[in-house]
Amino acid sequence: MSEAEIQQELSIIEAARADPRVFGTLYEKYFDRIFNYIYRQTDDEDLTADLCSQTFLQALNHIGKFEFRGVPFSAWLYRIASNEVNKHYRKRKRQQVFSIEENLVRDLVDQSWDNDLIDRVVVYLKDLPTEMLQVLELRFFENKDFKEIAFILNITESGAKMRTYRALDRLRKNFNLDIRYDGKK
Amino acid sequence: MGRNEIRLRRQRMTSGQIARHRNYQNLLERHSYDQKIRRLGRIMTYLLVAAILIILFVIIVRIEKKANTKSSVNFVPAVVKSSGDFSTLPG
Numbered sequence: 034m035s036e037a038e039i040q041q042e043l044s045i046i047e048a049a050r051a052d053p054r055v056f057g058t059l060y061e062k063y064f065d066r067i068f069n070y071i072y073r074q075t076d077d078e079d080l081t082a083d084l085c086s087q088t089f090l091q092a093l094n095h096i097g098k099f100e101f102r103g104v105p106f107s108a109w110l111y112r113i114a115s116n117e118v119n120k121h122y123r124k125r126k127r128q129q130v131f132s133i134e135e136n137l138v139r140d141l142v143d144q145s146w147d148n149d150l151i152d153r154v155v156v157y158l159k160d161l162p163t164e165m166l167q168v169l170e171l172r173f174f175e176n177k178d179f180k181e182i183a184f185i186l187n188i189t190e191s192g193a194k195m196r197t198y199r200a201l202d203r204l205r206k207n208f209n210l211d212i213r214y215d216g217k218k
Numbered sequence: 219m220g221r222n223e224i225r226l227r228r229q230r231m232t233s234g235q236i237a238r239h240r241n242y243q244n245l246l247e248r249h250s251y252d253q254k255i256r257r258l259g260r261i262m263t264y265l266l267v268a269a270i271l272i273i274l275f276v277i278i279v280r281i282e283k284k285a286n287t288k289s290s291v292n293f294v295p296a297v298v299k300s301s302g303d304f305s306t307l308p309g
Contacts, residue, residue: 053249057242068236076225082239086248093249094256132225155224163222 034105042106049096056093063107064089067114070175074118076132084121088114104184111175111185115167129163137174142208150208157207161200168196 042059049056067088072081091113092099099109122129138151158166167186171177179197183190 053246060242060245061240064240065233065236068239069231072231076227078231078235078239085239086241086245089245090248090252093245094252128221128223130223130225132227134230135226135228136230138226151226155226158224159222161221166222 039101039105043101046096046099046106049093053093053096056096059106060089063110066107066175067110070111070170071114071118073132073134073170073174074130075121076130080121084114084117088117091117102184104181108177108181108184111171111177111181112187115185129166131158131166131170133158133170133174141173154204154208157204161203165196165200168193169200172197 045055045058049059064085068081068085071084071088072078075081075084088110092110099106135151138154142151142154161169164186168182171182171185172179177185179190179193182188182193186193188196
């Protein structure tokens with residue numbers, strides 16, 4: 034995101050503090066991304082719609098408290114969404130679901146992999162700690178940098194790097210892969 | 219059983235599928251309702267604090283009043299007996 038875009042967003046946020054209708058621009062811009070992000074962690078369309086709506090409501094209710102911390106506004110939305118998802122699973126005491134697009138997994142590993150190997154990756158992902166999966170999701174499926182990931186998950190940047198590194202290290206060892214931090218082979 | 223449940227799906231949700239969940243008007247209504255509730259909550263808190271302060275003030279005033287009446291009841295004026303002969307007084 035360019036400096037000019039960030040400045041433009043900040044001016045929209047400033048205006049939205051006085052008039053909530055202005056927030057509609059940001060709502061339209063980020064709704065799909067936040068929806069997909071939540072959907073990947075629920076695999077339930079109606080639940081996702083609820084959590085997504087709750088995310089934007091929280092953002093609008095607390096827009097006055099937003100302060101720029103060197104990451105785009107979208108990171109703040111992702112952070113609220115992540116908190117909403119965590120709150121949902123804490124309340125329901127259910128195992129967290131990750132619904133991943135097959136093409137994204139294939140992009141990450143190797144297009145030529147057969148279904149059997151993909152299934153093995155899925156089994157491997159099942160046993161990864163949830164925190165690691167969250168980092169991997171943001172890094173490779175949402176293309177977030179470590180600074181943003183750290184902000185979204187409320188951890189340090191080195192913590193985000195460490196989690197990614199450990200998860201990838203296991204993937205490399207188990208599947209003889211050559212994935213870099215940025216998801217490229 | 220693993221720690222998480224991983225499901226693979228073929229496609230990402232399309233913008234058209236997501237569009238039916240997009241409703242900014244509804245969000246604005248919920249926001250204005252939340253603001254009203256929050257404002258009401260703030261007013262209630264102020265009223266509660268004010269009521270507590272008034273009650274405390276009344277209690278303190280009553281305690282002080284009680285203390286004052288008690289001290290006035292305990293006060294016994296000293297009685298000085300005099301012989302009535304003031305001629306011996308100097309001057």
